[in-house]
Amino acid sequence: MIWLCFTLVLSFTSVISDQNIDSSHIRVFPGKDQSVAGVFQVSDLNYLNQPQYSYNASDARSLCLSLGVNIASKAQVQEALTRGLETCRYGWIDEHLAVIPRVNALLNCGKNNTGLVTWRVHVTRKLDVFCFNESDAARQLKDATTDSPSDRTDFSGQTQSSSRAASSSPTSSSSTPTTIDYRAKPARFVGGSQSSAGAKAILITSTCGLFLITIIILAFIKLRRSRAVSTDIKQAEEYIQTVEWTSEEKTEEAAQEEERMEDERIEDERMEDERIEDERIEVEENAS
Template identity: 70%
Template sequence: MTSFLINMIWLCISFVLSITSVISDQYIETSHIKVFPAVNQSIAGVFQVSDLNDLNQPQYGFNASEARRLCSSLGVNIASKAQVQEALTRGLETCRFGWIDEHLAVVPRIKALSNCGKNRTGLVKWRTSVTQKFDVFCFNESDAATQLRDATTDSPLNSSDYSQQTQSPSKAATSTRTTQSTTSSSTPNDTDNEAVPARFVSSVQSFTGAKAILITSIFALLLTAIIILAYIKLSRALGSNIKQQQEYIQTEEWTCETNIKETKQAAQEDETIEVVDDAS
């Protein structure tokens, strides 16, 4: 019974540790990241996430699987090639490679620069090992839907956009790209400086941490309950065994006393018989 209890305890502990490891794998530290463009200013729902080093400077910090999990931790999906391409046509330009859904590292470029995107324009792709570390492009579907709805709504806020849309396609595209180019960087350092801390990440991180703590606490309580129940059953079993042993000992003592009494009576009877024989 004791070995069974020990095995059950180890089984529960292993189960809790496995659950905790799964939660840890799904949880990525998100308190030291930066996003570009600024928070809540994604382009076509796409934004780029960079890791920060100890000096609070962007660095390539995510392999392909970590990049995907990071977007999930932020409550969004990793962007696809088509989604980043759409953001590029709407003015997204960066100077850092980032992972996308197709296990490619890409950098959207509007202007050709020698130190950005291999001096090429368009969606510059880099097919490399999935263990290579880059930034990641995430896609917020709700942001994309909101921007699309706002773009199709005739309101004072969109009057400038509407006036641009009335221009010829080539002029409108040129104007849009010029505007985005002035807000984004022409050099890697300027781009990095424009990336601002992801303030919304703290709430996501708190929610993820609270969820992990809640799940771990539940399994810890279940483990405690199982241990208590097993202890109670073991105590009852031990108590029953002790009681049986006590009854067995009492039975043996009674049997022993009975045998002794019978032996004494037999001895007395033998002495009586000898006395009678002598007297005769």
């Protein structure tokens, strides 16, 4: 149980360290503190501050959780697409699919297709990730039931301006799409899961500490009791031995006393016999 506590503490420590995302190494599209219908895309940045594919399916899900949100589903990205979200980089979604939302056809983005372009690849393939902020989506839905035309123009215009800098060579379905810099600012997130995991780690640590203290106290009490019992047993043995010695001494004294009394009785009988014999002899002499 002690080792289990240590293992849990180390595991939560590892989780917390993994969830402390360096915001200078990630880039969010459409931008910092922005999303479309709650959906935003997260890319990793290399040493040149350029986006690169870095997350497999498992890492993608963990990254969204570390930011305090969930990985987006296909339906959620589709909804964001209808409201103007358009990218040119593949990102993982909840169904273990890679997708690109496209409003306009572009040769080097999504194989010149429009709509939600899907790409079924192995889960170990490294891509970006689409995350979903439920509270952000609810707020946007409350603010307006539909996006304004200017909002759609912003998203599509940003993609089109970026696409002019991209290579015009065709992209096959089995190759990695061309990387395009959306010039989005690095995101700064304070995920609720970080504080939650920290609280859980503190709770686990405190529980294990109390458990260890309880074990030490119980062990101390048990040790004292065992020593007390050992002392009582030793005293009882000494008492029994003393009683046996006293009993033996009394038995020996009683035997000696009994022997002495027997000797006195025999001596008295002998003296009485001698007295009777002397009196008989004396009587006979007087009679003669």
